[in-house]
Amino acid sequence: xxxxxxxxxxxxxxxxxxxxxxxxxxxxxxxxxxxxxxxxxxxxxxxxxxxxxxxxxxxxxxxxxxxxxxxxxxxxxxxxxxxxxxxxxxxxxxxxxxxxxxxxxxxxxxxxxxxxxxxxxxxxxxxxxxxxxxxxxxxxxxxxxxxxxxxxxxxxxxxxxxxxxxxxxxxxxxxxxxxxxxxxxxxxxxxxxxxxxxxxxxxxxxxxxxxxxxxxxxxxxxxxxxxxxxxxxxxxxxxxxxxxxxxxxxxxxxxxxxxxxxxxxxxxxxxxxxxxxxxxxxxxxxxxxxxxxxxxxxxxxxxxxxxxxxxxxxxxxxxxxxxxxxxxxxxxxxxxxxxxxxxxxxxxxxxxxxxxxxxxxxxxxxxxxxxxxxxxxxxxxxxxxxxxxxxxxxxxxxxxxxxxxxxxxxxxxxxxxxxxxxxxxxxxxxxxxxxxxxxxxxxxxxxxxxxxxxxxxxxxxxxxxxxxxxxxxxxxxxxxxxxxxxxxxxxxxxxxxxxxxxxxxxxxxxxxxxxxxxxxxxxxxxxxxxxxxxxxxxxxxxxxxxxxxxxxxxxxxxxxxxxxxxxxxxxxxxxxxxxxxxxxxxxxxxxxxxxxxxxxxxxxxxxxxxxxxxxxxxxxxxxxxxxxxxxxxxxxxxxxxxxxxxxxxxxxxxxxxxxxxxxxxxxxxx
Numbered sequence: 001x002x003x004x005x006x007x008x009x010x011x012x013x014x015x016x017x018x019x020x021x022x023x024x025x026x027x028x029x030x031x032x033x034x035x036x037x038x039x040x041x042x043x044x045x046x047x048x049x050x051x052x053x054x055x056x057x058x059x060x061x062x063x064x065x066x067x068x069x070x071x072x073x074x075x076x077x078x079x080x081x082x083x084x085x086x087x088x089x090x091x092x093x094x095x096x097x098x099x100x101x102x103x104x105x106x107x108x109x110x111x112x113x114x115x116x117x118x119x120x121x122x123x124x125x126x127x128x129x130x131x132x133x134x135x136x137x138x139x140x141x142x143x144x145x146x147x148x149x150x151x152x153x154x155x156x157x158x159x160x161x162x163x164x165x166x167x168x169x170x171x172x173x174x175x176x177x178x179x180x181x182x183x184x185x186x187x188x189x190x191x192x193x194x195x196x197x198x199x200x201x202x203x204x205x206x207x208x209x210x211x212x213x214x215x216x217x218x219x220x221x222x223x224x225x226x227x228x229x230x231x232x233x234x235x236x237x238x239x240x241x242x243x244x245x246x247x248x249x250x251x252x253x254x255x256x257x258x259x260x261x262x263x264x265x266x267x268x269x270x271x272x273x274x275x276x277x278x279x280x281x282x283x284x285x286x287x288x289x290x291x292x293x294x295x296x297x298x299x300x301x302x303x304x305x306x307x308x309x310x311x312x313x314x315x316x317x318x319x320x321x322x323x324x325x326x327x328x329x330x331x332x333x334x335x336x337x338x339x340x341x342x343x344x345x346x347x348x349x350x351x352x353x354x355x356x357x358x359x360x361x362x363x364x365x366x367x368x369x370x371x372x373x374x375x376x377x378x379x380x381x382x383x384x385x386x387x388x389x390x391x392x393x394x395x396x397x398x399x400x401x402x403x404x405x406x407x408x409x410x411x412x413x414x415x416x417x418x419x420x421x422x423x424x425x426x427x428x429x430x431x432x433x434x435x436x437x438x439x440x441x442x443x444x445x446x447x448x449x450x451x452x453x454x455x456x457x458x459x460x461x462x463x464x465x466x467x468x469x470x471x472x473x474x475x476x477x478x479x480x481x482x483x484x485x486x487x488x489x490x491x492x493x494x495x496x497x498x499x500x501x502x503x504x505x506x507x508x509x510x511x512x513x514x515x516x517x518x519x520x521x522x523x524x525x526x527x528x529x530x531x532x533x534x535x536x537x538x539x540x541x542x543x544x545x546x547x548x549x550x551x552x553x554x555x556x557x558x559x560x561x562x563x564x565x566x567x568x569x570x571x572x573x574x575x576x577x578x579x580x581x582x583x584x585x586x587x588x589x590x591x592x593x594x595x596x597x598x599x600x601x602x603x604x605x606x607x608x609x610x611x612x613x614x615x616x617x618x619x620x621x622x623x624x625x626x627x628x629x630x631x632x633x634x635x636x637x638x639x640x641x642x643x644x645x646x647x648x649x650x651x652x653x654x655x656x657x658x659x660x661x662x663x664x665x666x667x668x669x670x
Contacts, residue, residue: 031098033061033077037206038213040073040089045635050576052634056217066094066635066662069111074206079104081119083127086204088112092635092664101125108153109635109664110545113145114204132544134166134181142197143173149545151183158197183543212292215276219299222272226306229266236262237313244320256321259314266310273303364473364515368406378405379413379464379519383432386522389457392437392529401432402464402519411467411514419460422447428464441528442652444644449654457525464519534645535559537659538571538638541625545664552578552628552663554638556606557621558588564617565648566609570641571626575602577636577665578628587622594624603641614648633667 035042035055043052047064055075061067069075069091077085081102087093091111098104101122107130117127120140129136132151136143141160147153155164156178163170164179169186173179179190236259243251277300368378383401390398400415413428417440424446426435442449451458541553556569573580583596583606594608606624610617630636639660645653 031080031100033065033079033095033098035059035061035075036078036084037076038074039206040213041070042073042075043068043070047637050574054213056221057214058217058221061095063095063097066092066637068092068635074204076206079127081117081121084116084118086114086116086201086206088204094635094637094662096130096660099125103127105130107131107662108145108147109662110147110149112147112204114142114200115145116142116201131181132540133183133185134164134187136162136164138162144200149543151543151545152180154178154180156193156195156200158195158200212296215296216299218276219296219303222269222276223299223303223306225265225269226303226310229262229269230306230310232262233259233266233310233313237317240317240320252321256317259317262310263314266307269303270307273300273307276300364406364468364470367473376405377519378468378517379466380404381464381519381522384522384524386524388524390437390524390526392441392527395437397434397436398440398524398526399432399434400428400462400464403431404466406468406473407431409469409473411469413464413466415462415464417460417462419448419458420451422451424448437526437528440526442654444642452528452654455529457527459523459525461521461523463521466517466519468515468517470515534561534564534653534655535659536569536623536640536643536655538640538661539659540661540663544662545666546630547666548630548633550630550665551581552630552636554626554628554661555586556623556626557659558623560620561645561653562616562618563647564610564645564653565615566646567607568642568644569606570643571604571606571638572641573602573604573628573638574634574636575600577630577632577634578663579631580604581627581629583624583626586625588617588619589623592617596624596626616648630663630665633665636663636665638662 035044035057038055038057042055044055044059044061045052045066045068047062052068055067061077067075067077067087069087069089071089073089075087077087079085079102080098083102083104085093085106088111091113092109093111093113094107094109096105096107101124102117102119103121103125105128109132113129115127115129115138117138117140121127125139127138129138129145131145131147131153133153134155136145136155139162141162142158143160143162144156144158145153146156155162155173157173157175159175161172161174163172164181164187165171166181167184167186171179171187171190173190176192176194177190178193179187181187236255240252240255240259243249243255364378379402381402383399402413404410404413413431415426415428415433415435417424417426424440426433440446440448441452448458536559537557539555539557541555546552554571556571580596580598583594583604585592585594589608592608592610594606596604596606598604604626628636637660643655645655647653
């Protein structure tokens with residue numbers, strides 16, 4: 001492959017693409033967004049983080065993540081279904097949603113963006129672009145979006161048609177036309193333009209060639225891989241030398257066998273390092289400064305040093321085994337069935353080898369099964385039967401029951417229930433649990449409420465996970481011999497010292513001994529007649545762009561609700577960027593008792609009740625207004641945490657906790 005690359009390289013861009021393909025191929029076409037090209041200062045902030053960090057070539061973004069380009073920065077993103085997005089400098093974009101078939105939603109707060117939906121979306125799928133003033137709905141086309149600091153958005157069509165909606169008015173944009181939308185107003189009159197897609201794309205495209213940032217990012221990623229491989233090899237090497245000093249050739253063989261996948265990964269990394277070095281040598285006049293060249297050489301030398309360490313330790317292991325071990329193919333046949341180990345210290349020295357790869361250490365199966373092979377699971381499900389159907393309220397609860405071999409060695413058991421990609425975990429006391437259906441659907445920790453909105457059966461899967469305490473098992477059986485019978489000691493094994501694979505005297509201490517053991521999985525269906533669900537939303541009042549020191553106003557809005565008597569609503573915010581100032585009643589909550597509490601750590605609570613006893617709130621509209629003060633620059637994200645609504649009798653009202661809002665805070669006034 002390196003030779004082919006060397007002979008066919010025609011541009012710097014081809015090299016970068018090849019490197020990116022090698023380094024990041026594992027990501028594939030998943031429901032994620034990938035940084036495929038970048039130049040200049042580009043930053044990313046994940047949903048789970050409060051700080052911006054430099055973007056890397058090949059980095060993956062998921063729903064909830066945000067990206068921004070600073071002055072001189074440009075980036076190219078690859079969405080599912082080969083949708084390409086080019087982002088100009090001084091721009092901010094957040095990924096809201098990604099769906100099968102190429103559908104999804106992004107929000108553009110400020111800046112310039114070009115969208116190229118290269119493949120038609122699946123039937124029924126749409127790609128949506130939200131700006132502070134409008135929403136564009138696209139099914140397959142090339143178009144541009146420019147957002148000014150005051151929220152004014154301009155949508156430009158280059159190929160195909162798409163719809164733009166604002167203030168309840170929808171217009172269709174085709175090739176050669178554009179429309180501007182001011183914040184709070186409907187779309188203006190469409191205008192003609194004579195700019196071609198090629199000109200627009202050239203203006204927004206990331207400059208060709210490999211920037212020092214791209215090379216640095218690629219070297220960093222490769223260096224991290226080498227570091228991980230070196231740590232893993234060091235662990236193997238330490239264990240191997242320990243058993244070599246003891247003359248324990250059986251376990252030396254096991255380590256040597258399990259180190260082979262690490263060496264294969266190292267060889268792949270070596271090939272990528274060689275490819276990078278070939279590229280750097282192929283450029284006659286590198287477009288980098290002397291300082292940048294020194295940085296790149298230092299990163300390359302660090303990768304080479306890790307590679308040399310790995311190969312040196314492996315070569316020493318091979319030399320020590322060369323006098324008595326069979327060649328590798330014979331060794332693999334000899335040890336057929338043994339698993340590849342990422343943690344030899346635990347799996348070899350501690351005695352938790354799992355040769356049948358069922359998650360249960362062989363020695364546990366051997367002892368609990370009375371000295372014979374154990375083919376059955378340690379945890380067996382009893383109730384409910386696979387495929388059971390439940391109707392609520394005819395059936396009020398589901399009875400879960402199981403049994404476990406060696407129950408006395410388990411520290412506890414957990415029930416895992418999954419539907420729609422969501423999971424609830426409940427801890428067992430004993431080996432049975434009667435779980436109320438209302439807790440599954442509408443309990444305070446239930447993630448499943450929204451799944452029942454369609455009034456149809458919901459399919460669930462469930463299993464039991466046990467925490468097996470190997471320490472307690474070991475202490476009770478440490479005097480027993482754990483060696484295998486004659487069928488595991490052929491003539492070749494007799495050449496090894498210590499014979500069998502397991503011995504209590506060989507087990508080490510001080511390693512975490514909790515082993516997670518799972519039962520089989522079963523399924524059940526549940527019908528729950530959920531009433532109308534109440535939807536919540538967050539909206540920015542005024543501009544979605546602010547400066548440090550500005551007041552940011554948010555409105556909490558509620559959909560159709562009936563007989564609402566009391567509530568507790570949590571709003572999440574970034575305390576490093578904004579501070580909560582005050583809240584006020586509005587719309588539906590006029591005349592109610594309303595309280596606003598702030599944790600000071602990124603959560604504020606709206607609680608209260610609807611006037612006197614027996615009074616309720618019904619309808620839809622504004623529920624409360626919140627005011628925050630901008631204290632630092634960045635993309636401030638606001639969304640809902642927990643939402644609890646109650647009727648006068650104390651029944652919980654079902655909620656769709658949707659909606660979020662973002663405000664881009666600038667260090668200086670705009």
